[in-house]
Amino acid sequence: MPDSVLVHSPATLSNLGCGFDVFGLALAAPYDAVRIRRTAEPGVRIQHLDPYGLPTEPTRNVAGVALLALLREVPEEIGFDVEITKGIMPGSGVGSSAASAAGAVVGANALLGNRFSKMQLVDFAMAGEVVASGARHADNIAPAIFGGFTIVRAVEPALDILALPAPPLWVAVVHPQIEVKTSDSRKVLPANVPLGLAVRQWANVAGLVAGFLTADYELIGRSMDDYIVEPARLPLIPGLAEARKRALAAGAIGGGISGSGPSIFMLNQTEATAQAVGEALGSVFAELGIAFHIYVGPVATEGARVICES
Template sequence: MKEIKLFCPATIANLSCGFDVLGLCLETAGDEMIVRKSDEKGVRITKIVGADLPLETEKNVAGVAALAMLEAYERDFNPITIGFEIEIFKNIKAGSGIGSSAASSAGAVFGINELLGKPYSRKDLVQFAMQGEKLASGNAHADNVAPALLGGFTLVRSYNPLDIIKIDSPEELYATVVHPQIELKTSDARSVLKQNVSLKSAIMQWGNVGGLIAGLYTKDYDLIGRSLHDEIVEPLRSVLIPGFDLIKQTALENGALGSGISGSGPSIFALSRGKETAEKIAKAMSEVYDNMSLPYEIHISQINPEGVRIL
């Protein structure tokens, strides 16, 4: 196999209570990518469609992730005598809060791994994709790249050493995501966060994380909903997102189990039981931004159980 075409899915990170440790993979939103072998050693980004992003390998998240993987491959296995070219077709806008950089990073390492004969597992690939996230935000977090590569929900139990648990989604769970057409950089959204939290807030957050994980395993939709509460990050970041409180309130009034900031924003997510409720929430969210005359995109999606996949 000399060339591979991929679907690189969008993701929702944090999921209210799980800052930097929880994420889920979306089925209907994502980028496409072509990765091919080349006679010229190294990694080259040859085409980007749909976004004004750097073609220079060291300045592109896909390039940085790919280089990290190839460096490890030469250390773990053999020197590489071939190179790789990457074409990226962006459908996820940068700064949207649904894992644009993660989709590119995950797709690059997945595609090269396939062309090399799959020397690494999907879980192994997360550590390389994290280097793309480090370039994008200054922090090598895994809460987007892990679900992008593994599918379903993922919990990052530990970063050192990296320990990731995949959790299958309840079958009827749907996500609705609205993206107001403003860009909010992850690095800027991180700058408003406090470095210390109160013990009272931490205890409440731990309870919600445990409750959400328990709800996913037991398919207890009500418990999932009760656990989608962020005591620490959302109060600080929500002020950066136009109409956040009204959008969240509207989602809950229309049947959402819970709602919150997707990643670092500005996208806002809602989880619901069943497609019909997800569509009802999407219509209500749309009306809020229509009334504000604020352009937006909206996605309705089941949870993607697979992650990055070959087209």
């Protein structure tokens, strides 16, 4: 068993339009790099080699909390030294906290002979999400651990995660530099939804799963429409409607808000289309005078993984 490993842990899209709190998709980039070393000294020590000023006290750091949850299931007296280099900007809506938590537990598991299942790792990493967002949710953690397309069918009474292959897809993401707090983006959600609208939403959920499993890109595109969450969050993200319009004109299959925003994602069949769509997305925010980052890359078939050991 190695003493130290370096893990790359991917950014992830959650919701994918219609599937609020359920669907997830892993991206090849950006990613967080997590170096983790087993120590004889118990406990967890965290360093951040990035400029984001995140808390490094283990009980307030998503990776720290996830590792403490894992250590509670380890009888040996050991600990971990962790160095995190975030490639995923916090607050971007592409699973930044999930990536750090997932990377940490995948690395720790490698240092422990891979004794835990992926489902257990999701469970540990979800403890980290509570620190980040106040809720124990798995929609970013699941794809960060399993890769590909994931369905969180249930969190309680037991975790039930389905990891399914995604057809080849290229993703364009624009991250406008505006702050949307997860707590704010939860507050605007309706407490109740009309049954008829819920039916239209789960019809799209059914269509999206069928589209992914049969590699039917047109079906994926027309099934992503979100009748419930996106309309509520639209006022939080200036430029969203125009961004979607230009992205579709540039050839995107479809897309929407990534997680609770502010990032906007678009799925595409080819790299060339994804590049053009990325430019189309960026043009909207350039005109609005809002700084932005663009990410273009394929869907990742693997989740967080050990890149090298020593």
